[in-house]
Amino acid sequence: MTSSLEARILPPVLATPLHVGAPNMGPWHEFSELAQEIFRRRWLTNRGPLVIELEQKLQTYLEVEHVVLCANGTIALELAAQAAGLSGEVIVPSFTFIASAHALQWQGLKPVFCDINPHTYNLDPEAIEALITPATRAILGVHLQG
Numbered sequence: 001m002t003s004s005l006e007a008r009i010l011p012p013v014l015a016t017p018l019h020v021g022a023p024n025m026g027p028w029h030e031f032s033e034l035a036q037e038i039f040r041r042r043w044l045t046n047r048g049p050l051v052i053e054l055e056q057k058l059q060t061y062l063e064v065e066h067v068v069l070c071a072n073g074t075i076a077l078e079l080a081a082q083a084a085g086l087s088g089e090v091i092v093p094s095f096t097f098i099a100s101a102h103a104l105q106w107q108g109l110k111p112v113f114c115d116i117n118p119h120t121y122n123l124d125p126e127a128i129e130a131l132i133t134p135a136t137r138a139i140l141g142v143h144l145q146g
């Protein structure tokens with residue numbers, strides 16, 4: 001006899017677990033050749049040639065005037081907040097990596113947490129409207145799973 005709990009546990013869809021945060025890594029040999037070049041050059045900081053090449057490729061791909069690579073996502077968010085000249089409140093999803101809120105707070109902004117849509121896991125547009133006040137300066141949307 002099957003208990004009600006067992007009846008609710010569905011069999012796995014995939015043979016092996018798929019980690020939702022697993023990035024696309026690209027071919028190892030391409031990375032390894034680039035990494036060897038870095039070792040040969042012994043140039044790890046201050047706008048090396050690979051940084052400049054990637055910025056230019058992204059600029060073309062994204063069809064934008066400026067691309068600035070950052071050491072991590074938190075710094076990128078802080079730079080974006082500074083560049084936009086923000087002060088006051090920024091609406092941010094309540095379901096996101098904590099650095100989304102940290103970056104705002106470290107720039108003197110107040111993160112205002114907004115509910116997400118349980119189906120998309122992204123900001124719920126109706127919940128956003130209720131949080132907009134005269135102090136709201138921006139909405140930081142996050143597509144959490146890329």
Ligand SMILES: Cc1ncc(COP(=O)(O)O)c(C=O)c1O
Pocket residue numbers: 071072073074075096097099100142144
């Ligand atoms: C939504 C979101 N914001 C910010 C960050 C922070 O990025 P980093 O760890 O590169 O500083 C992450 C990292 O996972 C993230 O998922």
